[in-house]
Amino acid sequence: MPDLDWLPDPGPWAERLAALRQAPSWDGFVALANTRLNAVRTNALARALDAAFPEPPQGLARPLVRLAVLGSSTVSHLLPAIRVAGLRRGLRIYLYEGPYGGYRQEILDPASGLHAFAPDDILLLFDAAHATAGFDVAQDAEQARRAEDAVRDDWRRLWRAARTGFGCGLIQQTLLPTPVPLAGSGEHRLPGSRAAAVARLNAALHDMAAGEGIDVLALDAAVQRHGLPAWHDSVWWWRAKQEVAPSAAPFYGDLVSRMLAARRGLSRKALVLDLDNTLWGGIVGDDGPAALVLGPGSAEGEAFAAFQAYTRDLSRRGIVLAVVSKNDEANALEAFERHPEMVLKRGDIAAFLANWDDKAENLRRVAAQLNLGLDALVFADDNPFERDRVRTALPEVAVPELPPDPSGYADRIAGAGYFEALSVTAEDRARGRHYAVRQEVAAQGGDLPAYLAGLDMRLSWRRFTAPDLPRIVQLVNKTNQFNLTTRRITEGEAQALLTDPDALALRFRLTDRLADNGIVGIVIGRRSGRDLVLDTWLMSCRVIGRGAEAAMRDAVVAAARDFGAAQLVGVYRPSPKNGMVRDLYPRLGFKEVEGEEAEERRFVLPLDGAEPQAVSIRIEAEA
Amino acid sequence: MTPDAIDARLTDIFREVFDDPALVLRPEMTARDVAGWDSGRMVEILMGTEEAFGITFTTREVDALARVGDLAETVARKLGRT
Numbered sequence: 175m176p177d178l179d180w181l182p183d184p185g186p187w188a189e190r191l192a193a194l195r196q197a198p199s200w201d202g203f204v205a206l207a208n209t210r211l212n213a214v215r216t217n218a219l220a221r222a223l224d225a226a227f228p229e230p231p232q233g234l235a236r237p238l239v240r241l242a243v244l245g246s247s248t249v250s251h252l253l254p255a256i257r258v259a260g261l262r263r264g265l266r267i268y269l270y271e272g273p274y275g276g277y278r279q280e281i282l283d284p285a286s287g288l289h290a291f292a293p294d295d296i297l298l299l300f301d302a303a304h305a306t307a308g309f310d311v312a313q314d315a316e317q318a319r320r321a322e323d324a325v326r327d328d329w330r331r332l333w334r335a336a337r338t339g340f341g342c343g344l345i346q347q348t349l350l351p352t353p354v355p356l357a358g359s360g361e362h363r364l365p366g367s368r369a370a371a372v373a374r375l376n377a378a379l380h381d382m383a384a385g386e387g388i389d390v391l392a393l394d395a396a397v398q399r400h401g402l403p404a405w406h407d408s409v410w411w412w413r414a415k416q417e418v419a420p421s422a423a424p425f426y427g428d429l430v431s432r433m434l435a436a437r438r439g440l441s442r443k444a445l446v447l448d449l450d451n452t453l454w455g456g457i458v459g460d461d462g463p464a465a466l467v468l469g470p471g472s473a474e475g476e477a478f479a480a481f482q483a484y485t486r487d488l489s490r491r492g493i494v495l496a497v498v499s500k501n502d503e504a505n506a507l508e509a510f511e512r513h514p515e516m517v518l519k520r521g522d523i524a525a526f527l528a529n530w531d532d533k534a535e536n537l538r539r540v541a542a543q544l545n546l547g548l549d550a551l552v553f554a555d556d557n558p559f560e561r562d563r564v565r566t567a568l569p570e571v572a573v574p575e576l577p578p579d580p581s582g583y584a585d586r587i588a589g590a591g592y593f594e595a596l597s598v599t600a601e602d603r604a605r606g607r608h609y610a611v612r613q614e615v616a617a618q619g620g621d622l623p624a625y626l627a628g629l630d631m632r633l634s635w636r637r638f639t640a641p642d643l644p645r646i647v648q649l650v651n652k653t654n655q656f657n658l659t660t661r662r663i664t665e666g667e668a669q670a671l672l673t674d675p676d677a678l679a680l681r682f683r684l685t686d687r688l689a690d691n692g693i694v695g696i697v698i699g700r701r702s703g704r705d706l707v708l709d710t711w712l713m714s715c716r717v718i719g720r721g722a723e724a725a726m727r728d729a730v731v732a733a734a735r736d737f738g739a740a741q742l743v744g745v746y747r748p749s750p751k752n753g754m755v756r757d758l759y760p761r762l763g764f765k766e767v768e769g770e771e772a773e774e775r776r777f778v779l780p781l782d783g784a785e786p787q788a789v790s791i792r793i794e795a796e797a
Numbered sequence: 798m799t800p801d802a803i804d805a806r807l808t809d810i811f812r813e814v815f816d817d818p819a820l821v822l823r824p825e826m827t828a829r830d831v832a833g834w835d836s837g838r839m840v841e842i843l844m845g846t847e848e849a850f851g852i853t854f855t856t857r858e859v860d861a862l863a864r865v866g867d868l869a870e871t872v873a874r875k876l877g878r879t
Contacts (some may be wrong), residue, residue: 188813188818191816212844212848213841213844214810214813214814214841214844214845215813217837217841218813218816221816222816250837251837252838308831308842398850407853408856409853409854409856409859410840413856413859414836414840414854414858416840420841420844421844421848
């Protein structure tokens, strides 16, 4: 059975659950959800949660998610696990379960319960028997092709209806390969084979997904890792039409919840690494760099080098790397600089803390240096004591249980799904370089203005265009700190802004002599009489501290004038994360409007006579 | 494993599934006798039993389960005793 093996054992489970029932706390539930629970315990935790919090507690840092689960067969056994997996990420998930098998009516009928529920996301689960019902082993190639086209057309119609009807996120699970092969290795040559059809339909689903704006829950990849018997048990299928075996529900729920979290910008962003016996075998301070177990010469050394290669590949796709190690800094650096088999280089590490301080304290420093929340960090350490210490002191940091053998480190971290990405943009792949710029800035900390002047920064801007939308939606939904209102946006809403005559939606790109930082800022204003109300203003945290916000403001002023507005109205809505922009509008010359609204503050800037503020940045309007 | 040991372990499973540390099993007990024993809890009982004893039920065995006593007897039979 697929197992949540990256989570620590709950210890005295019954006692912990009883204590939580006696004195319920949301954080207590989150903590218990972050232990290694089987299906029975997962369901018990979901029941206890419902009893303790029939209504969601107020003031949660993370959003409510209204998720509808629609399937062609039984889905109810998966729902508690989806909720508990949401809880694991601090998400309160409200679920809607459609009537058994009635997914089509639910989506198409405006009077359905689904329409009344108004989902943020819909999850579609089709069982293989249902999806391949149009195939028959007697079919010739042409007939089988028509059957396949019919399924693809049917899915496409449903997705489009769902997007039009709900404007919400859409996730479809790949089919489980449950049909039994009839020809073996030559299966794909048997046109009407259901087993071959599952493989073709899964490939088609992956192909169609991006163009149709849906996300694919890749059960096919999970089945490759764990094997079909771990995911599907034919006894349960015949007994209760459960395509996904009930014992696999906790893992299934986690797969769903990591996608929901990713869409909301809550995937983890940085991997913090211990050194001794995590990146190499041995203790560099005691043994010296030459004696470390790393690279060719032993199986264990190869395994450590492979783990380093995994972390380097993560950094190349946008995960920031840091080091927190109990070591003299000189010793730690010597290994990086002198050991010939080091795959990771010092330049791959955005924050390097080797000292003898408490690791929890060092993790706080890493978060501060990288401008990330603690809940964006994953900490990998071979030492169970350190893991436990960090989990206790900083429950926001994810700390995977690592296996005793380094050959299993990468698999364990990958299996936990911390870095789930629904799409990977050019900005993601270049992220490591941006952090290198920041280090250079920090190194010259004494004279920042001079450094910035020498960076040759250009801020170019234009209104939203269709090709920019994927990055825009990603940036809006994952930016938490430099974000004035934390308003999120769906692809449908972003699309609508392209043609809305009363919306001024701008995206900003920052280039300098070291890097093209890509799209790093978004401002969305809406016309209200002669005012332009800025309901969205955000900037990627990796360009904070360069004065780009002043340049954005100048560009917005110019664009708003062309738009026919007389005044900008800035909105600030406090969140647990966006304290850094509390005073952004006053700094940019806006005046606060008196108002006693606790939940938001408003600031105005008359466009008449607004003087430019940008320093060291050229502003260019793109065609 | 003795019938008593099987009963003791089944009792633990039922207590966990029904969140009731005082639950006492009787062989003639059925779903009607225990509050909350619906099809979802039945899934949990069977999963918990399979995991605890390292066995897997066949479709025929699952179909034949009506009373707690049936479950205990099926477990015993699968473990090699009658």
